[in-house]
Amino acid sequence: MIITRKKNFNKILEYLEGKTTVFLFGCNACAEQCETGGENEVKEMTNLLEKRGKKITGFSIPDETCYTMLIKKTFRENRDDITAADALLVMACGAGVKAVADIAGDEKPVFPALDTLYLANVARYGHFSEGCAMCGECLLGETGGICPHTDCPKGLLNGPCGGVVNGKCEVNIQNECAWIRIYTRLKKQGRLEVLKRITPPKDYSVQIKPRNTIIESRKKTQ
Amino acid sequence: MLTLRDALTSNRFVITAEICPPKGTDTTAFIKNAQLLKNRIAAANVTDNQRAVMRLSSLACSVLLLKEGIDPVFQMTCRDRNRIALQSDILGAWTLGISNILALSGDHVSFGDHREAKPVFDLDSVQLVQTISKLNNARNMNDTSLNSGTDFLIGAVVAPEANPLEPEMIKFEKKVLAGARFFQTQAFYDMENFKRFYEYAKRFDVKILAGILLLKSAKMAHFLNKNVPGVTVPTNIIEELESAPDQLEKGIEIAARQIRELKTFCDGAHIMAIGQEENVPKIIESAN
DSSP states (O other): OEEEEEOOHHHHHHHTTTOOEEEEEOOSSHHHHTTSSSHHHHHHHHHHHHHTTOEEEEEEOOSOTTOHHHHHHHHHHTHHHHHHOSEEEEOSOHHHHHHHHHHHTTTSOEEESEEEEEEEEEEETTEEEEOOOOOSSOOTTTTTTOOHHHHSTTOOSSSOOTTEETTEESSOTTSBOHHHHHHHHHHHTTOHHHHHSOOOOOOGGGGOSSOOOOOGGGTTTO | OOOHHHHHHTTSOEEEEEEOOOSSSOOHHHHHHHHHHTTTSSEEEEOSSGGGOOOSOHHHHHHHHHHTTOOEEEEEESSSOOHHHHHHHHHHHHHTTOOEEEEEOOOOGGGSSOTTSOOOOSSOHHHHHHHHHHHHTTBOTTOOBOSSOOOOEEEEEEOTTOSSOHHHHHHHHHHHHHTOOEEEEEEOOOHHHHHHHHHHHTTSSOEEEEEEEOOOOHHHHHHHHHHSTTOOOOHHHHHHHHTOSSHHHHHHHHHHHHHHHHTTTOSEEEEEOTTOGGGHHHHHHHTO
C-alpha cells in the first residue's frame, strides 16, 4: 500500500491559477484506502474547485492509476472531457501522476493533488505503518525480520546508537528502538552471533535511478 | 606538543576535554578556551555539529587547536557526509596534521537547527572505524591502494549505562574489531556500575576514557534525565546539587571527585563541560 496525503488546497489553487477547466483523476487502489483519492475525495475536490469558479469537465477513478494501460483507456473513454480541460489534477500517488502525465503528452499540464509518503503495512482499515524502505538489498534474514532501514531513523546497520532510552528511540520516544527489537528477537532465536558480525556498508548502486524491470517471462512479448 | 598517543602509551592517567566550535567565524572564545586547557589535558575533542546544530567545522577547529599546540581529537559523525566525503576529509585531516579521530554515528538531524536536512548515514560508526583502519593501511574502503595512507589513532564511543546493555556491548566489540583503540564513554554517575563495565572492557586491547559531564545545576541534572539518552543522574547527586549554596561549584566538586576515584583504576577521563570550558582547569586541579 502506497500512502498519500492531501496537499494544501492553496497549493492546488496555485497550480490551477489561470486555468478554468479541470479534469480530475482519482485512484481506486491505495489512494482510495488512504481517503485521499477515492470517490468521496474526488467529489469533495469537485465541490471545492467549483466554489472557486473552476469548471470540472469530468472525472475518472481508475482501478489502479499507476497502470499506464488503464490510463490510456481512460483517455479514450473521456476524450472530449479531457480535451476540454485546461489542466488535469491527479489524486493518486506520484506513479499515478506520472502515468497520467506520460499519456497526456507535452501540451496538457498535469498536477498532483497529493504527496506520496511511503510503502506501508495496513494494521487495519486506515491504520498504516511504514513497511519497507525498498532499499534493494533485503537484510531481513539477518535482522530477525525487523528492518533497520525502515525502522531506524538513521538506518544503522551494526546495532543501536547511543540514543536508546530504555529501549525507545530518541528520535521518536513512542517507538521501540529497531535495534533493541532486533537484538531481543535474535536472542530469543539463539542467533545473537548474527548481530556480532560486522555488516558492511550498503550498496547504493542498486538504487541508481530510474529503475525499470521487465520480468523474464514477458521479455519475448514486449 | 603533548599527544594523546604518547599519553595513552605512558600508562599515566589521561585527561581529555571537549571543546565546541563557535556558531560563526569568530574563534576568539574558542581559542581562549583552548589556551586555558593547553598543557592541562592530553588532547581536546572538537565536536562535529553537535546535536545536529550547524557550527564551524570540526576539521577547521582541529587545525586551529594544532596551531595552539594542542593535540586535537577530530570528531567525525556519519550524519552529514557520504563515504566519499568522509574518506576525503579523513585524508585531508591527516595532511593537515591531525592524528586522532573519534568516529560517531551522530545525532539525528531532527534534534538540530536544520530539521529539513537530509540525514546521510551512508556509513555507521562501526563502518567508519573500519574505513579509517583501511585508510591507515593506505587503502580506501573499496581496497584501492592510495599513494600514501594515514596513521590515525582511532577512537569511538560507548555508553556504559545503556539499557539494555548487551546490544551496546556487542556494538562496542564490533568497534574494537574494526580498529578502535580508545573509547570515550557517555557520561555516567554510578561509579560501581562503571567499574563493572571497565573490568569487562579491559579484556580488550583498548584504552577507556571515562565520560565526565559537568553538572552546572540541579536543573541541568533534571534536564539530562529527561532529555539526554543514556545519561542518568541519580537522586543523591541531584540532592547534593540542590542543597549547595553554589550549584556550579558543587558540580565542579562532583566532577573532580569522580576523576579522583577514576584515577585509582581507569585509563583516563574525558571531560564534557558544554559551555563551561573555562571551568575545566578547575575540575582538573581539584581532582589532584
